[in-house]
Amino acid sequence: MKAMHEGPLTFAEVKADDGLKAALKESRAVVIRQISDSGLKGRGGAGFPTGVKWNLAAAAKADEKFVVCNADEGEPGTFKDRVILTDFADLVFEGMTIAGYAIGARTGIIYLRAEYTYLRPHLEETLKRRRESNLLGEKILGKDDFSYDIEIRMGAGAYVCGEETALIESLEGHRGEPRNRPPFPVDTGFHGRPTIVNNVETLAWGACIMAKGAEWFKEFGTAKSSGLKLFSVSGDCERPGVYEFPLGISIAELLKEVGGEGAKAVQIGGASGHCVPAKQFDRHIAFEDVSTGGSVIVFDQSRDMLAVAKNFMEFFCEESCGQCTPCRGGCPVLLEGLEKMERGVCSATYLRELRSLGETMQLASKCGLGQSAPNAFLSITEHFDSELLGRAPTNGVEG
Amino acid sequence: MLQSDLDRLRDDIIALAERYGRERSSLMPMLQDVQRKHAHISDYAMQVIADQLGIHPVEVYSVVTFYSFLHHEPEGKFVIRLCRTISCEMAGKDRVARQLEAELGIKFGKTTDDGRFSLEWCSCLGMCDRGPALLVNDVIYTQVTPQRVHEILEECRKSFGIFAPQAKEVH
Numbered sequence: 129m130k131a132m133h134e135g136p137l138t139f140a141e142v143k144a145d146d147g148l149k150a151a152l153k154e155s156r157a158v159v160i161r162q163i164s165d166s167g168l169k170g171r172g173g174a175g176f177p178t179g180v181k182w183n184l185a186a187a188a189k190a191d192e193k194f195v196v197c198n199a200d201e202g203e204p205g206t207f208k209d210r211v212i213l214t215d216f217a218d219l220v221f222e223g224m225t226i227a228g229y230a231i232g233a234r235t236g237i238i239y240l241r242a243e244y245t246y247l248r249p250h251l252e253e254t255l256k257r258r259r260e261s262n263l264l265g266e267k268i269l270g271k272d273d274f275s276y277d278i279e280i281r282m283g284a285g286a287y288v289c290g291e292e293t294a295l296i297e298s299l300e301g302h303r304g305e306p307r308n309r310p311p312f313p314v315d316t317g318f319h320g321r322p323t324i325v326n327n328v329e330t331l332a333w334g335a336c337i338m339a340k341g342a343e344w345f346k347e348f349g350t351a352k353s354s355g356l357k358l359f360s361v362s363g364d365c366e367r368p369g370v371y372e373f374p375l376g377i378s379i380a381e382l383l384k385e386v387g388g389e390g391a392k393a394v395q396i397g398g399a400s401g402h403c404v405p406a407k408q409f410d411r412h413i414a415f416e417d418v419s420t421g422g423s424v425i426v427f428d429q430s431r432d433m434l435a436v437a438k439n440f441m442e443f444f445c446e447e448s449c450g451q452c453t454p455c456r457g458g459c460p461v462l463l464e465g466l467e468k469m470e471r472g473v474c475s476a477t478y479l480r481e482l483r484s485l486g487e488t489m490q491l492a493s494k495c496g497l498g499q500s501a502p503n504a505f506l507s508i509t510e511h512f513d514s515e516l517l518g519r520a521p522t523n524g525v526e527g
Numbered sequence: 528m529l530q531s532d533l534d535r536l537r538d539d540i541i542a543l544a545e546r547y548g549r550e551r552s553s554l555m556p557m558l559q560d561v562q563r564k565h566a567h568i569s570d571y572a573m574q575v576i577a578d579q580l581g582i583h584p585v586e587v588y589s590v591v592t593f594y595s596f597l598h599h600e601p602e603g604k605f606v607i608r609l610c611r612t613i614s615c616e617m618a619g620k621d622r623v624a625r626q627l628e629a630e631l632g633i634k635f636g637k638t639t640d641d642g643r644f645s646l647e648w649c650s651c652l653g654m655c656d657r658g659p660a661l662l663v664n665d666v667i668y669t670q671v672t673p674q675r676v677h678e679i680l681e682e683c684r685k686s687f688g689i690f691a692p693q694a695k696e697v698h
Contacts, residue, residue, distance in 0.1 A: 202650065202651055202653075204612040204650070204651040204655070205612075205614055205655050206653065207654060207656065209653075210653045210654075243649070243652050243653060246665050246666060246667055281555070281556070283594075284555065284559065284594035284596040284597050285594050285595035285596035285597075285649065285650075286593065286595065299552060299555075300551060300552045301551040301552045301554030301580075301590065302590065303589055303593040304593060319552070360655065361656065362655035363613075363617060364617065368655070368656035368657075369656050370656075399612075423655075425614060425655070427617075431617070436613060439612065439613045439616055440613065442611075443612060443650060447650060449593075
């Protein structure tokens with residue numbers, strides 16, 4: 129089974145299970161220190177330092193701990209995890225095993241989104257092979273005090289379950305409604321036990337770092353965003369697909385690589401990310417500037433940015449879990465506002481009120497979904513207001 | 528539903544409860560398996576699952592209705608889910624949607640009268656570089672054109688066997 133990606137990927141160069149072998153030779157503390165030293169940050173988009181997360185879970189006292197691989201890749205425009213799971217499933221499981229060793233877990237769970245059910249047989253097969261090679265199971269690679277196995281659990285079509293506490297709720301058999309944080313999953317996670325939830329790509333990089341060293345990883349990227357990152361590029365460009373670039377790459381450079389020069393705007397970070405207009409293409413994709421989980425959607429000059437904003441708001445209206453008021457109530461109001469603009473009946477005053485509502489949602493929503501739901505609306509209304517107001521109504525319907 | 532069908536459903540659920548363990552975290556895998564085999568999760572199924580796990584049936588109902596891939600109404604044998612998110616929209620999902628409606632004679636959110644096809648929207652399928660994308664049950668189709676829609680549906684219809692009556696065209 130082969131997925132498509134453009135250009136060489138580091139994941140293909142790393143020798144199988146070098147990272148795991150290296151990790152098992154070291155103490156748990158050394159493994160965590162190496163991950164911390166590399167500066168690896170969560171590749172799902174939130175950018176939390178992986179070493180810190182592992183360290184907190186390792187330090188927590190409990191009879192049982194869990195490693196969860198977040199394969200609920202639902203962010204619009206993101207498909208790198210699908211490619212990783214298709215081509216480099218071993219590396220992901222290796223990373224999960226290293227994480228299990230580092231924090232002292234016996235069980236790993238991969239939460240695979242329902243939309244990727246077709247990957248399940250391939251993943252089951254890979255797990256079976258790893259069990260047969262003693263890379264999973266009892267006393268892994270002859271290490272007396274390390275037994276570990278991985279199970280696959282399926283999602284059921286809810287974007288919000290990509291949020292780590294919602295994911296845990298779903299694993300426990302509840303609605304995927306995010307929890308209040310704190311307490312964080314590193315001390316009160318799955319079944320109330322310390323749990324680390326890491327993105328597919330983060331775990332794969334963890335395995336690479338154990339194989340090639342923290343110094344190697346830090347050669348790439350910027351001081352605050354070290355290392356390489358996979359990008360899922362789609363939209364109006366000549367060569368859409370999955371690319372590997374160091375963090376800190378400018379948007380203009382990236383567009384050149386994918387054949388998207390002349391774009392009008394780029395959505396970085398998917399529906400929950402920001403829309404960057406052409407005049408800001410010198411900005412850098414890194415945690416300290418424009419942050420992303422890897423989604424890059426290119427819009428050419430012909431695209432109507434109002435239609436783009438509307439599509440994103442429809443997405444959030446559909447995917448909001450409905451638990452907290454700012455998100456449940458706010459998303460439909462922003463969508464109605466966009467529909468008013470479509471009909472040409474939105475005043476500048478009302479637009480200002482909508483923007484203020486968006487800012488309230490960013491502050492008052494309970495989880496990352498609600499806090500980021502207005503991002504696309506706010507960035508598009510900020511940069512493309514000339515396109516939005518005073519439009520002639522389409523399809524002849526007067527507001 | 529016949530009593531014998533209900534008994535079979537009940538036996539299936541008890542077997543699942545034994546397999547996954549009678550605890551709350553077994554709920555999702557049980558629901559997914561019941562749906563795969565019985566095409567939906569009926570009120571009766573929810574009651575039996577609740578009994579097996581020692582929770583109130585309303586808890587089961589609340590979970591079933593939360594997730595877009597779980598259904599408490601009967602679904603078609605083939606559930607077609609077309610991605611409506613931005614990249615697929617830009618790649619022309621609207622025309623594919625219109626063609627699907629035309630071929631099946633139903634609107635999105637509906638099931639054909641013969642119970643063969645359900646048509647649904649879904650959020651990003653992770654095929655943004657190869658849109659428009661749709662899922663037929665668990666099978667993914669990418670770069671779908673309106674011309675290919677008929678082909679995809681014919682492929683599904685074949686599974687009903689050569690003696691199955693051809694679906695009547697609805698215009």
